[in-house]
Structures are given as structure tokens and as C-alpha cells.
Amino acid sequence: MLAFMLCLLLLSGCAEGSLNNYLSSGAGDANGTLNGSVSNEQSSLLNEEGRSIADRYGTPEGFVRIKAEDGSFASFLRNHELKPYGTKALYYDGREKRADGVYDSVFDVEIGDRDLHQCADAIMLLRAGYLYSIGAYDQISFHFVSGFKAESLPIPAPFPLKRS
Numbered sequence: 798m799l800a801f802m803l804c805l806l807l808l809s810g811c812a813e814g815s816l817n818n819y820l821s822s823g824a825g826d827a828n829g830t831l832n833g834s835v836s837n838e839q840s841s842l843l844n845e846e847g848r849s850i851a852d853r854y855g856t857p858e859g860f861v862r863i864k865a866e867d868g869s870f871a872s873f874l875r876n877h878e879l880k881p882y883g884t885k886a887l888y889y890d891g892r893e894k895r896a897d898g899v900y901d902s903v904f905d906v907e908i909g910d911r912d913l914h915q916c917a918d919a920i921m922l923l924r925a926g927y928l929y930s931i932g933a934y935d936q937i938s939f940h941f942v943s944g945f946k947a948e949s950l951p952i953p954a955p956f957p958l959k960r961s
Contacts, residue, residue: 845882851875853882853902873927878905889914 847853856862865871880903885893889911894900906922908914914922921939928937938948 843882847882848878849876850879850902853879868931870924870927873930874923877923879903880905 842855842857844853844855851862865875882902884903885896886900886903888894889908891910904923906926908922924939925937928934938946940946
């Protein structure tokens with residue numbers, strides 16, 4: 798499983814700070830979980846039943862969400878399925894990763910059970926999934942810091958994909 802709090806913040810296009818910072822200002826507990834003393838505005842920011850970034854996270858009063866063009870990578874990420882709210886991110890070996898303000902939600906993607914994923918691999922997997930979903934197979938390639946260009950990915954894709 799992959800955790801993408803950074804993507805949530807970048808793609809929401811509306812927050813001045815992290816949702817956890819906003820909630821920890823009195824609206825939630827140390828894990829950023831909303832509690833019973835939340836104002837209507839604060840509770841409307843989080844829809845725990847939402848299954849995508851677009852459905853789970855609202856915008857604070859006075860802000861608007863920047864429209865993501867249909868078929869864009871931003872739209873793909875905003876509408877990609879999330880695990881149920883409260884699901885812990887897991888390391889490759891099944892151990893739980895503590896949230897501690899690092900993530901708030903987990904994308905619903907299968908990464909296997911081997912130690913193959915590092916930080917950049919998470920976004921590469923999502924970008925490749927997006928390009929695959931729109932049939933842009935020839936664009937699925939990545940340049941590594943070493944100068945190596947990784948391409949020629951196997952088709953069909955080795956992971957489940959959903960078109961947004």
C-alpha cells in the first residue's frame with residue numbers, strides 16, 4: 798500500500814497548510830482524527846466515507862478547489878480509489894506505518910510483498926497507471942538520476958488500474 802499525503806495536499810489545490818495542521822489546531826486528536834468538538838466548517842473538510850481525494854476532502858471556507866481537466870493526471874489522482882478512512886499504510890512486509898502527520902489516507906493500489914518500492918516508485922506507479930489507463934503506452938518511461946531511461950514496460954500492466 799502506498800501513502801500519499803503529499804499528493805493529497807498538492808492536488809487539493811486549496812489548503813494553505815496540511816489538513817493535519819488544521820485539525821490539530823483544536824479540531825482533532827494527535828492522529829488528525831476528527832473528534833466531537835469540531836465545528837461544522839471543520840467537519841465538512843473531511844468526509845470519512847469518501848472513496849477518492851475529491852470526495853473525501855472538502856475545501857476550507859473562502860477557498861475553492863482548482864478544477865482538474867477531465868482526463869488529466871490531476872483528475873486521475875483526485876478520483877483514484879482510496880482505502881477506507883483510517884486504514885494504515887503498510888510497509889512491503891506488512892508492518893503498519895505510523896501516520897504521525899505523514900499521511901491521512903492511503904491509495905488503493907497493490908504493490909506486492911517484496912521490498913521493491915521507494916519514495917519515487919510510488920508516484921512512478923501512479924503516473925504509469927494513468928498513462929496506461931489513457932492508452933499512452935509509448936509515454937510510460939522514467940529518467941533516473943543516473944541518466945538511465947527506464948522504458949519498455951510489460952503490457953498488460955502488472956498492477957490493477959482504474960480509469961478515472
